[in-house]
Amino acid sequence: MKKHFLPAAAAALALVLGASGCQDTVNTMENRDLAMNPDSVDTRAFSTDSFCRDRLALISMRRSTTPGGVMMVQAQIRSERYGFWSEMWSGMTGTNPYHVLYRFDWMDQNGMAVSTAANAWQPLIFAPGEVKFIQGVAPNSRCKDFILSVREDPSAR
Amino acid sequence: MKTISIFTVAALAAGFLCGCGSSARRIDPTTQGVTTVRDVNTRDWNDVAARAVNSLVASGALVRQDGRKAIVMINEVKNRSGSRARTQILTNKLRQAMLASGKAVTTTAVGGRGPEDNATRQIRELENDDLFNQATVQKRGTVISPDLSLSGEIINQATSSGRTRENTFYFHVVLTDLKTGLAIWEDNFEITKQETVNIFGY
Numbered sequence: 001m002k003k004h005f006l007p008a009a010a011a012a013l014a015l016v017l018g019a020s021g022c023q024d025t026v027n028t029m030e031n032r033d034l035a036m037n038p039d040s041v042d043t044r045a046f047s048t049d050s051f052c053r054d055r056l057a058l059i060s061m062r063r064s065t066t067p068g069g070v071m072m073v074q075a076q077i078r079s080e081r082y083g084f085w086s087e088m089w090s091g092m093t094g095t096n097p098y099h100v101l102y103r104f105d106w107m108d109q110n111g112m113a114v115s116t117a118a119n120a121w122q123p124l125i126f127a128p129g130e131v132k133f134i135q136g137v138a139p140n141s142r143c144k145d146f147i148l149s150v151r152e153d154p155s156a157r
Numbered sequence: 158m159k160t161i162s163i164f165t166v167a168a169l170a171a172g173f174l175c176g177c178g179s180s181a182r183r184i185d186p187t188t189q190g191v192t193t194v195r196d197v198n199t200r201d202w203n204d205v206a207a208r209a210v211n212s213l214v215a216s217g218a219l220v221r222q223d224g225r226k227a228i229v230m231i232n233e234v235k236n237r238s239g240s241r242a243r244t245q246i247l248t249n250k251l252r253q254a255m256l257a258s259g260k261a262v263t264t265t266a267v268g269g270r271g272p273e274d275n276a277t278r279q280i281r282e283l284e285n286d287d288l289f290n291q292a293t294v295q296k297r298g299t300v301i302s303p304d305l306s307l308s309g310e311i312i313n314q315a316t317s318s319g320r321t322r323e324n325t326f327y328f329h330v331v332l333t334d335l336k337t338g339l340a341i342w343e344d345n346f347e348i349t350k351q352e353t354v355n356i357f358g359y
Binding site: 120139 | 187188189190192200203204206207208210211214215216217219220250251253254257258259260
């Protein structure tokens with residue numbers, strides 16, 4: 001029993017050290033006294049994928065108006081797949097970096113979806129802990145409401 | 158004898174499996190479409206078009222001071238990438254977005270490779286045709302000249318290291334004010350794809 005314990009412990013230690021050495025996370029810092037005065041958007045989410053929900057965190061959702069009077073929204077999203085176990089699992093399953101797809105759909109005043117070339121699913125790749133900004137621009141000034149859809153990219157697995 | 162039978166069954170099974178295909182079906186190109194390193198694929202076009210549309214609409218470049226809708230001529234997006242990219246896919250999506258914006262309309266009377274629709278010129282040639290009621294024939298001097306021109310270019314940079322191949326496509330799109338010749342909006346979009354081939358090279 002004792003004969004097998006030492007090699008097993010050494011192998012486990014090597015695995016832990018190896019996995020720890022493989023961490024490739026993004027570290028961020030920002031100015032504490034923010035000068036910006038953003039127009040935040042209250043959001044309500046409908047999530048069907050608990051994995052995607054736990055792996056990405058919506059930090060902020062803001063809106064603005066372009067020079068042409070068109071609404072523009074920006075979501076600030078951070079990958080939560082950092083930390084020892086998260087990274088080890090994502091490394092083993094080949095999902096590091098994390099590939100997701102996102103899409104903006106826009107509605108006019110009557111609640112009708114407006115079709116545009118910008119409706120397509122767009123890819124986004126997150127390193128562990130990375131913060132990304134995704135922006136959507138309304139197809140015209142009549143569109144004020146939107147739905148942001150996010151899903152894991154099955155073609156990247 | 159038994160060995161021969163096993164080999165026969167195995168050969169038949171292998172032949173059957175190799176001959177298997179799938180019937181034609183509609184797919185979601187975003188998740189099921191083919192991705193190749195050498196070419197620009199459907200999901201790449203969709204991605205670049207969405208980014209270009211967002212950038213163009215957000216820039217406000219289509220808005221005119223006099224409130225009139227801008228008339229945009231679709232010029233050529235040159236493909237210098239060596240791939241079989243059909244650049245019309247991008248320009249068609251951009252013109253659709255410009256129309257949807259309510260700030261611009263596109264003209265088909267002129268284009269980078271000649272008029273997209275010859276009818277504008279052809280119907281004016283009916284002015285000497287007594288078959289037609291001349292009051293209904295479109296008059297000369299009524300076609301509106303474009304204010305802006307949309308053009309662009311696609312180039313690529315391919316590289317490889319060992320069995321890994323990489324290809325980056327650079328899309329450059331420009332909107333030119335035809336009065337001044339100045340570019341009032343331009344943007345670049347990149348798509349990088351990579352694959353590692355097996356030891357047999359495919």
